[in-house]
Amino acid sequence: xxxxxRRGLLAGGxxxxxxxxxxxxxxxxxxxxxxxxxxGPFASTGRQxxxxxxxxxxxxxxxxAGRRLExxxxxxxxxxxxxxxxxAQELVVRDKVKVLAGFGLTPLALATAPIxxxxxxxxxxxxxxxxxxxxxxxxxLRTSFTLxxxxxxxxxxxxxxxxxxxATLVTDFAPGHDAEGVFKARxxxxxxxxxxxxxxPLRNPDYAPFLQRVKDAKPDALFIFCxxxxxxxxxxxxxxxxxxEAGIKLIGTGDVMxxxxxxxxGPDALGTITSHHYSAAHDSPxxxxxxxxxxxxAPNMRPNFMAVGGWDGMTLIAESLKAANDTDGDxxxxxxxxxxxxxxxxxxxxxxxxxxxxxxxYIRRVESREGQLWNLEFDRIAQVAA
Ligand code: PHB
Numbered sequence: 001x002x003x004x005x006r007r008g009l010l011a012g013g014x015x016x017x018x019x020x021x022x023x024x025x026x027x028x029x030x031x032x033x034x035x036x037x038x039x040g041p042f043a044s045t046g047r048q049x050x051x052x053x054x055x056x057x058x059x060x061x062x063x064x065a066g067r068r069l070e071x072x073x074x075x076x077x078x079x080x081x082x083x084x085x086x087x088a089q090e091l092v093v094r095d096k097v098k099v100l101a102g103f104g105l106t107p108l109a110l111a112t113a114p115i116x117x118x119x120x121x122x123x124x125x126x127x128x129x130x131x132x133x134x135x136x137x138x139x140x141l142r143t144s145f146t147l148x149x150x151x152x153x154x155x156x157x158x159x160x161x162x163x164x165x166x167a168t169l170v171t172d173f174a175p176g177h178d179a180e181g182v183f184k185a186r187x188x189x190x191x192x193x194x195x196x197x198x199x200x201p202l203r204n205p206d207y208a209p210f211l212q213r214v215k216d217a218k219p220d221a222l223f224i225f226c227x228x229x230x231x232x233x234x235x236x237x238x239x240x241x242x243x244x245e246a247g248i249k250l251i252g253t254g255d256v257m258x259x260x261x262x263x264x265x266g267p268d269a270l271g272t273i274t275s276h277h278y279s280a281a282h283d284s285p286x287x288x289x290x291x292x293x294x295x296x297x298a299p300n301m302r303p304n305f306m307a308v309g310g311w312d313g314m315t316l317i318a319e320s321l322k323a324a325n326d327t328d329g330d331x332x333x334x335x336x337x338x339x340x341x342x343x344x345x346x347x348x349x350x351x352x353x354x355x356x357x358x359x360x361x362y363i364r365r366v367e368s369r370e371g372q373l374w375n376l377e378f379d380r381i382a383q384v385a386a
Contacts, residue, residue, distance in 0.1 A: 029068040030098055030327050032317060033091030035112070036127075037078025037104040041203075044229040044260050045104040045127050046075065049310035051298040056314040059293040064318040065325060072097060078104050079203075081111030088115045098327045099124060101313055104306075105227065106130040106174045113137040121329040122336055124316060126309040127228075130174040131386070134355045139329070141336050141355040143316055143348075144309035145277045146386040147178035147225065150253045153361045153381050154223070154275035155183045158251055159190030163220045166192055166251075169210055169234075170225040172199035179225035179253060187223075195219035205230070207237040215246050224252035228306055231256040232264060239268045254279070254375060257366055259304035262373050265366075269373060272366045277359050278305040278345040279375040290344035312343050316350065347383070356386035 034053060036046035053071060062068050072095055076084040084103070091097045092115060100116055101124040103109040109128040113136035116123035125133055125142040134140040158166060168183055170176035176199060184194055196217045198210045211234075214222050222243065226234055238250060250256075254276025257269065280291060280302050290311060294303040303311075320335035321327070338352035346360040361384045364375035 027067045028327070029070040030064075030317075030321055031070050031072055031095060032099045032101055033074065033088065033095065033097035034071050035074045035076050035084055035087050035091070035100070035102040035108075038073070038075035040078040042078035042104050042227065042229060044258075044304075045227075045306045046078070047298075047301070048228075048260060048304055048306040049102060049104075049126055051294060051301060052303060052307035052310035053314055055290075055293040055297045056311050058297060059289070060314075060318065065322040067321065067327070069314075069318065069321075076104075076108060078108070081107045084108040085111045085115060088112045092119045092121065097121070098329065099317055099332065101317070102126055103128045106133065109133050109140075110136055113140060116140060119329070122317075122320075122333045124313045124336075126313040127306050128175075129178075131178050132174075138355075139333060141316065141333075141350055142357050142386070143312040143350075145305070145357065145359065147175045147253065148182045149359075149384050149386050150276050150361055151179045151182040151225070152186045153363060153384070154251055154253065154273070155186035155192075156190050157273065157275065157363050157379070158221055158223070159187055159192045163249065163251070164191075164193060165195045165219045166221045166223055167196035167198065167214045167217055167219040168194070168223045168225075169198045169200060169207075169214065171202055171205070171227055171230065173202045175227070176225050179223075183223050200226075202227075205233070207234050208241065211237045211241045211243060214248065215241055215243055218246065219248060221249040221251050224250065224256045226256055228255055228258050228260065228304065231258050232261045235265045235269060239266055244268050249273075254305060254364065257364075257375055259302045259375065260306075262366070262375065263302065265373060269366045270368060273363065274375065275361055275363050276305060276375070277361055278308045279362065279364050279377055280304065281369075281374040281376055282345060282362075283377075284344070284346070286342055287344040308343065308345050312341075312345075312348065315341055315343070349383075351385060354386060358383055358385045360384065
């Protein structure tokens with residue numbers, strides 16, 4: 001695999017490292033309202049992003065462009081869009097935040113979009129990944145990924161690598177629908193045949209009956225999308241139902257082989273091929289620095305793709321503050337559009353037109369190294385637009 005080119009990228013990352021911000025803040029702090037699911041079924045997303053933002057501040061310094069970055073963390077519980085919207089409203093009106101950030105799941109980001117529009121404040125989506133999100137407000141930008149962006153590469157890889165028929169199993173909400181639609185279209189266009197399309201509920205899913213149906217249909221492969229954290233329950237049933245022994249290959253987006261929980265999966269996970277924008281095993285100096293900084297604040301966790309979205313969200317906010325030298329929402333937004341930097345995942349750009357992230361997407365295989373499971377990248381599709 002060739003290394004991503006560094007030419008043409010802004011030197012944002014190194015500038016940050018060179019100015020650790022030990023100087024005293026002169027001006028008003030820049031308040032960032034960070035809304036995450038810190039409790040509830042999607043708390044792993046909250047824990048990952050919270051740790052990443054703290055690691056960022058510890059590494060780069062709280063003072064940026066003469067202002068202290070002050071994070072106001074709010075737990076929305078991850079399942080009630082009304083709660084997320086109310087917390088955002090309070091952060092804007094009462095706490096006077098200048099940036100909204102976080103948003104663990106699509107419905108929560110969609111519910112908050114009108115608040116960002118009305119307040120004219122940048123809303124940095126660090127996690128939620130349904131394609132349409134930035135279209136819901138001209139103030140939304142995204143540092144995570146989109147399901148279409150990471151699904152197309154695995155669909156095409158599968159068709160090119162001897163998989164003639166496939167089933168899909170996706171969680172039944174917007175990002176799952178994105179993944180299902182794109183997988184189907186790209187796999188069929190490349191000559192593949194869809195054997196079965198299944199959707200499991202977002203709340204309290206029981207994967208056993210779905211996996212039994214897949215086993216009975218005997219496709220060459222099963223494509224899975226589930227939100228971060230759910231992979232463990234799916235893998236348990238995949239194992240118990242004996243799908244691997246039945247000759248059915250597991251493929252998916254990287255969400256299912258989430259680095260937060262990958263190491264708890266048994267040997268059935270070995271060899272699983274997924275496509276995604278981030279692996280904790282990504283081989284670059286930027287990722288080595290990121291994973292070390294993350295472990296310093298969260299020694300028992302491995303950073304996953306949610307964490308890198310949080311880390312890069314902080315880079316976007318800090319670099320835009322420096323460029324705008326102002327905390328006005330419209331000026332910050334203007335500075336965020338079109339910004340490029342070298343992320344722990346590789347080179348990224350917030351496309352000026354769409355406010356969405358352009359990034360490399362990798363094909364990875366689960367392998368064991370020194371007794372631990374990792375997603376090892378073996379192919380790269382450069383600079384995929386969202
Ligand atoms: C989403 O709600 O957009 C979402 C959540 C978790 C993921 C991916 C997408 O892993």
